[in-house]
Amino acid sequence: xxxxxxGAVCEHCGAGAPDGDGDxxxxxxxxxxxxxxxxDEEGRARNARPRDGLGRPLPYGSPGxxxxxEGVPRTPAQSLTEAQRLLDGxxxxxxxxxxxxxxxxxxxxxxxxxxxxxxxxxxxTHAARGNATGGTALLDRGAAALAPYTDTAPYGIxxxxxxxWARELTGRLTxxxxxxxxxxxxxxxxxxxMTEKRPTEDGV
Numbered sequence: 001x002x003x004x005x006x007g008a009v010c011e012h013c014g015a016g017a018p019d020g021d022g023d024x025x026x027x028x029x030x031x032x033x034x035x036x037x038x039x040d041e042e043g044r045a046r047n048a049r050p051r052d053g054l055g056r057p058l059p060y061g062s063p064g065x066x067x068x069x070e071g072v073p074r075t076p077a078q079s080l081t082e083a084q085r086l087l088d089g090x091x092x093x094x095x096x097x098x099x100x101x102x103x104x105x106x107x108x109x110x111x112x113x114x115x116x117x118x119x120x121x122x123x124x125t126h127a128a129r130g131n132a133t134g135g136t137a138l139l140d141r142g143a144a145a146l147a148p149y150t151d152t153a154p155y156g157i158x159x160x161x162x163x164x165w166a167r168e169l170t171g172r173l174t175x176x177x178x179x180x181x182x183x184x185x186x187x188x189x190x191x192x193x194m195t196e197k198r199p200t201e202d203g204v
Contacts, residue, residue: 053065084188093121100114127173169184
């Protein structure tokens with residue numbers, strides 16, 4: 001769900017871009033005046049609007065939750081630890097950003113693994129926002145992406161547990177009620193697992 005400059009669907013996790021900038025209709029049309037595109041410290045296009053704990057855009061100048069810096073080099077273990085911290089804190093959108101960085105840095109054999117994890121985080125984000133349809137779609141995609149890694153469970157990731165968690169959460173989304181992001185956060189690794197074991201060359 002990290003925005004692309006044109007506001008299109010995220011190329012990494014498949015999530016739709018957040019809502020527009022929310023300026024709305026303020027009466028008589030004003031002359032068209034393009035707003036300068038937000039950019040990060042390195043000059044790359046990046047929406048600077050503040051976000052709430054679920055990544056929803058807030059009006060400029062509002063207090064918000066700091067976005068995760070993009071492109072931070074982390075080992076797989078560090079990515080999992082940071083993503084788990086954010087998930088436990090009820091910030092799956094921010095966990096998704098960490099996992100998306102891991103996706104972009106991963107070797108080919110691991111790309112679906114990390115994309116699947118990012119999609120699960122996006123699915124929980126949508127579920128906590130009350131978007132059952134979007135949540136179900138991303139949870140299903142994430143679980144499918146993880147399935148080929150079930151036998152190897154690289155880096156101690158609890159593949160089977162995450163797939164079961166995704167099924168349970170999608171079942172909950174068919175019933176009335178809200179989803180609390182922190183209370184519903186999954187465990188990315190099996191208890192006691194801190195291994196850096198990589199997938200084999202055939203992708204699993």
